[in-house]
Amino acid sequence: MFGGLRERLQAARNRLSSSIGSVAAPPAAEPVVTPPLPADVLTGPAKTIAPSFVDKVKVLVLEREFIVSDKNIADALSELEMTLLESDVALPVTDAIIASVRKNLVGKHRKIGESVDGMVVSALKTALLDVLGKGFDLREYITTHPHPVKILFTGVNGTGKTTSVAKIGSYLHKQGFSVVIGAGDTYRAGAIEQIAVHAERIGIKVIQHQEGADPSAVLFDTVQYAISHKIDVVLADTAGRFHNKSNLMNQLDKIKRVMKPDLVVYVDEAVAGNDAVIRAAEFDRTVGADAIVLTKADMDSRGGAAISIAHTIGKPLMFLGVGQGYDDIIPFDPAGVVDELLDGA
Amino acid sequence: MMLQQYLKDYGQQAEIFVEQLNLLENGRMEAFAAIEALEAMVAAEENTVLLQIGGGASVRAKVLEPEKILLAIGAEVVVERSNKDAIEFLKERIMEMEASQKRVSETLDKLRGQMNEINKRLEFGYQQPVAEPEDEE
Numbered sequence: 001m002f003g004g005l006r007e008r009l010q011a012a013r014n015r016l017s018s019s020i021g022s023v024a025a026p027p028a029a030e031p032v033v034t035p036p037l038p039a040d041v042l043t044g045p046a047k048t049i050a051p052s053f054v055d056k057v058k059v060l061v062l063e064r065e066f067i068v069s070d071k072n073i074a075d076a077l078s079e080l081e082m083t084l085l086e087s088d089v090a091l092p093v094t095d096a097i098i099a100s101v102r103k104n105l106v107g108k109h110r111k112i113g114e115s116v117d118g119m120v121v122s123a124l125k126t127a128l129l130d131v132l133g134k135g136f137d138l139r140e141y142i143t144t145h146p147h148p149v150k151i152l153f154t155g156v157n158g159t160g161k162t163t164s165v166a167k168i169g170s171y172l173h174k175q176g177f178s179v180v181i182g183a184g185d186t187y188r189a190g191a192i193e194q195i196a197v198h199a200e201r202i203g204i205k206v207i208q209h210q211e212g213a214d215p216s217a218v219l220f221d222t223v224q225y226a227i228s229h230k231i232d233v234v235l236a237d238t239a240g241r242f243h244n245k246s247n248l249m250n251q252l253d254k255i256k257r258v259m260k261p262d263l264v265v266y267v268d269e270a271v272a273g274n275d276a277v278i279r280a281a282e283f284d285r286t287v288g289a290d291a292i293v294l295t296k297a298d299m300d301s302r303g304g305a306a307i308s309i310a311h312t313i314g315k316p317l318m319f320l321g322v323g324q325g326y327d328d329i330i331p332f333d334p335a336g337v338v339d340e341l342l343d344g345a
Numbered sequence: 346m347m348l349q350q351y352l353k354d355y356g357q358q359a360e361i362f363v364e365q366l367n368l369l370e371n372g373r374m375e376a377f378a379a380i381e382a383l384e385a386m387v388a389a390e391e392n393t394v395l396l397q398i399g400g401g402a403s404v405r406a407k408v409l410e411p412e413k414i415l416l417a418i419g420a421e422v423v424v425e426r427s428n429k430d431a432i433e434f435l436k437e438r439i440m441e442m443e444a445s446q447k448r449v450s451e452t453l454d455k456l457r458g459q460m461n462e463i464n465k466r467l468e469f470g471y472q473q474p475v476a477e478p479e480d481e482e
Contacts, residue, residue, distance in 0.1 A: 003444075004441055004444075082418065082424075084420075085418050085419050085420050085422045085424075086418045086419045086434075087419065088419040088420050089419075089420055090420050091420055091421070094420070158361055163358075190353060190357070193350050193353070194350075194353075194354050194357075196350075197347065197350045197351065200347070271445075273419070273420075274419070274420045274421055298448075299365075299445060299448055299452070301441060301444060301445060302419070302441075304419065304420060308420075324358070324455070324456070
């Protein structure tokens, strides 16, 4: 996952470290390897220094304290900027990361003995964690909210919405919650059968009507079923739609009015890169979104969407889809992703 | 029948991956064509290129600055690069796309394997009642 971004970040990290390292290292002539011999032979300011003091200076020069200036890292930062943009990280997010790294490094005192690479990694980690946000703990949300918790899934066509509903259903089922799925995609041929088969395989009840039925009615019935059977979570699948199709967006509005979801989750594919970010922003503006699920993250080497989406639309990333199996979905853990990006490789 | 639905489901997923493979292949070929054009542009006499204007019509055009390439690097950002750097960038992108193609192909192979398996079971299911009466089950 995000292999290309990891490699690029590794290169950018090395470049930053070496830029700062070249400031930290003494100029070739500077280490005063003055033999502690006749002081009067020496010329220049060091000539009166006693041998023991020379040694101390040597240590200070080799491992001295220093302050990182903007100039020291300007080139490396502009390279980092290119790296992020080439990885499809949205421009405002790239700017935020660069500003944070600059703020954390410029003017910083490198303490004696502190590793330059450590400084750089810590600045990059802080910057990435800032833009990734805190994630979204669905388990905690469900346990702290009245049941049934109603979750509505939206998104464009063909991004893996129905599969994600099944995966999240399986995840919640394994966490000990009772789940019911509403087959609200009554538009796409075979979608109802698809979700019914998934539900049967993972042992979850599915509420369905005929193809072409009103999705609001299906999802209303699902919520009623959940209330009467004291089910913990309702997962509402819907048909994929583009945000510029007003009739379909009105239908989504109606669904929201009828089923009153607690959470609206936007699903898109990580491989769509910046397009996914733009679409998520549009959906958030038109129907609202409380959290994001990105599918096919295992196929995405750039990682741009995953890095940008939370910061751009201000809503947390909840899950990453990472394969074909029902267990191939992982709750998004910002610290884990950042560690993988910076410590791996 | 349950198995047939699985097969249909896998078939739909496979179609999406084939579509993705085609997109990647188109992107790769486009990048190759761009590299060829960038190299030829500098080599051509007086930087003359053939500019297609649609409908099969082309005109000879002189490129004003063949060394300054405006390149979309991602995230909808366009930057100016030298001809050589632009070619390097495109080569890296091609490598990236080839790696993605490999991953998608592997997933597709896995899906096809699963579909074959289901097909075999379906065949077996059809033959079973003919070969053996019910009591065997």
